Amino acid sequence: MNGQGxxxxxxxxxxxxxxxxxxxxxxxxxxxxxxxxxxxxxFEFEKCIACGICVNSCPNDVLSxxxxxxxxxxxxxxxxxxxxxxxCMFCNxxxxxxxxxxxxxxHDFELSQFKREDIKMIYLRPEGLDExxxxxxxxxxxxxxxxxxxxxxxxxxxxxxxxxxxKLLEGEEDINILSELIQSDQKTAxxxxxxxxxxxxxxxxxxxxxxxxxxKNRAQKxxxxxxxxxxx
Amino acid sequence: MEPLFINLAEAFTGWMxxxxxxxxxxxxxxxxxxxIIVVTIITVNIIILIWLERKVSAFFQERLGPNRLGPFxxxxxxxxxxxxxxxxxxxxSAADKLIFKTAPMFFIVVAxxxxxxxxxxxxxxxxxxxxxxLFFISVGSLSTIALLMAGWGSNNKWSLMGAVRSVAxxxxxxxxxxxxxxxxxxxxGSLNLQDIVLAQDKWWFVILQPIAFITYFIAAxxxxxxxxxxxxxxxxxxxxxxxxxxxxxxxxLFFLAEYTNLVAVSALMATVFLGGWQGPWLPSWLWIIIKTxxxxxxxxxxxxxxxxxxxxxxxxxxxxVLVPVSLGNILLTGAxxxxxxxxxxx
Numbered sequence: 373m374n375g376q377g378x379x380x381x382x383x384x385x386x387x388x389x390x391x392x393x394x395x396x397x398x399x400x401x402x403x404x405x406x407x408x409x410x411x412x413x414x415f416e417f418e419k420c421i422a423c424g425i426c427v428n429s430c431p432n433d434v435l436s437x438x439x440x441x442x443x444x445x446x447x448x449x450x451x452x453x454x455x456x457x458x459x460c461m462f463c464n465x466x467x468x469x470x471x472x473x474x475x476x477x478x479h480d481f482e483l484s485q486f487k488r489e490d491i492k493m494i495y496l497r498p499e500g501l502d503e504x505x506x507x508x509x510x511x512x513x514x515x516x517x518x519x520x521x522x523x524x525x526x527x528x529x530x531x532x533x534x535x536x537x538x539k540l541l542e543g544e545e546d547i548n549i550l551s552e553l554i555q556s557d558q559k560t561a562x563x564x565x566x567x568x569x570x571x572x573x574x575x576x577x578x579x580x581x582x583x584x585x586x587x588k589n590r591a592q593k594x595x596x597x598x599x600x601x602x603x604x
Numbered sequence: 605m606e607p608l609f610i611n612l613a614e615a616f617t618g619w620m621x622x623x624x625x626x627x628x629x630x631x632x633x634x635x636x637x638x639x640i641i642v643v644t645i646i647t648v649n650i651i652i653l654i655w656l657e658r659k660v661s662a663f664f665q666e667r668l669g670p671n672r673l674g675p676f677x678x679x680x681x682x683x684x685x686x687x688x689x690x691x692x693x694x695x696x697s698a699a700d701k702l703i704f705k706t707a708p709m710f711f712i713v714v715a716x717x718x719x720x721x722x723x724x725x726x727x728x729x730x731x732x733x734x735x736x737x738l739f740f741i742s743v744g745s746l747s748t749i750a751l752l753m754a755g756w757g758s759n760n761k762w763s764l765m766g767a768v769r770s771v772a773x774x775x776x777x778x779x780x781x782x783x784x785x786x787x788x789x790x791x792x793g794s795l796n797l798q799d800i801v802l803a804q805d806k807w808w809f810v811i812l813q814p815i816a817f818i819t820y821f822i823a824a825x826x827x828x829x830x831x832x833x834x835x836x837x838x839x840x841x842x843x844x845x846x847x848x849x850x851x852x853x854x855x856x857l858f859f860l861a862e863y864t865n866l867v868a869v870s871a872l873m874a875t876v877f878l879g880g881w882q883g884p885w886l887p888s889w890l891w892i893i894i895k896t897x898x899x900x901x902x903x904x905x906x907x908x909x910x911x912x913x914x915x916x917x918x919x920x921x922x923x924x925v926l927v928p929v930s931l932g933n934i935l936l937t938g939a940x941x942x943x944x945x946x947x948x949x950x
Contacts, residue, residue, distance in 0.1 A: 381910060382906070384909075385906070388666055389660075389664050392666070393667060395667050395668045397668070
């Protein structure tokens, strides 16, 4: 029948009339964002290993960073990280590529700025971030290396204590006493080897401590009656 | 509550006579006061109506509508009115200045004239004309001239196109409009709107004349230039039709007149088909307001549901459907009346 469609249309609009509004009153009420919503790109300085995968994966040259060669190792040291956000197209390639997941999109979408320069986000190296606080992967490697060095040192100490200790101590008598100690006591040897690798000054102090203690022990032994022959 | 306004009017005339005024002059002053009241009500009512239309259309589209100014955004229209009043009044240099300037005034005057005959309550009318319905139809058709003046005076092809369309549309739809009311007149035997209201104390004419009600509703929508028959305005294709060149208050007058017409036509529909001011419990002047607003809401509903009809379809619908249907309704009504008389029911 003619006019059926008209009534159907009126019914549809009437149904919508009583439905809930879908308007988002944005500045008053913040919208509910999906968990994987791509808002502002955030960078965590501590996690970055300066591998450059993000820079290579970015299609719009948004990302860039500055590095410096570290003193001892071949590793790079991150100095600053720049996100020129005006060119970002939120493709997520950098986030996917990052091996340490130091890049992530958060839910902040209010990114407008008054000046074009302000859009650029520059992350500088934090003050407290020294070698000890380097990336965890880095730290582990460092530890591994140290362990190896200590093991090598221990081996050398046990094989020819005089030679190694002559670099540490000066008095020939002291060296002899200590080398005797090292050969007789595994524990002392381990400790001294570790200290030599880690901190030479401390090693010297500890070594002299050991020597003095040993001397005292010997002197005590002498006092108890057997020391006569040594005095002679 | 019922005779509130009548008592007020009587008290006013009594006060005028007590001041030493001739009773005839007192009546004349009362008429002026009535006019002022009508115009004030219209203007205030428009503010509510525009807000209501924006709000209702928003709800139909699952939006919120104006909600910033005041509670539920009710002051939005007032802010808009202030903006329109303070806008620069631009008259195009190539325009026919006299016609351009008089068109909006003519339009609003014609719209306000419609209110003279509508019974706003029991015995409440500006003038109780015995040809009230005829007056309403003839004056209502005059707004065509205002639109034609606006279109011609603007000296703009879009304006003229819109004006030509509106004239064609209004002339075609005035015929089924008048014909659909004729059935009611035949039953009542009077063109006086108060008589028509009183004739509906048992049965509303919407029950006795359902076809007439529907044809009148459709024809009235076209007469009002409202959607889906808003071809003369047609923002998307005619950039506002006859109103294209109008700015500020002149444009606002057109806007005002359109809504004034809407209220007037709705009030007439309530009067003729829905029993006018008759109703239980509430005072009569409240009943007519309630009924008028109910019809206005239906107008809004229709406007925000249907897409705009094509011009040729519009014309063919009027001449090929509405005119024959309303003529058939007259025939049916006449036959029905004779049948009733023959059976001795009336």
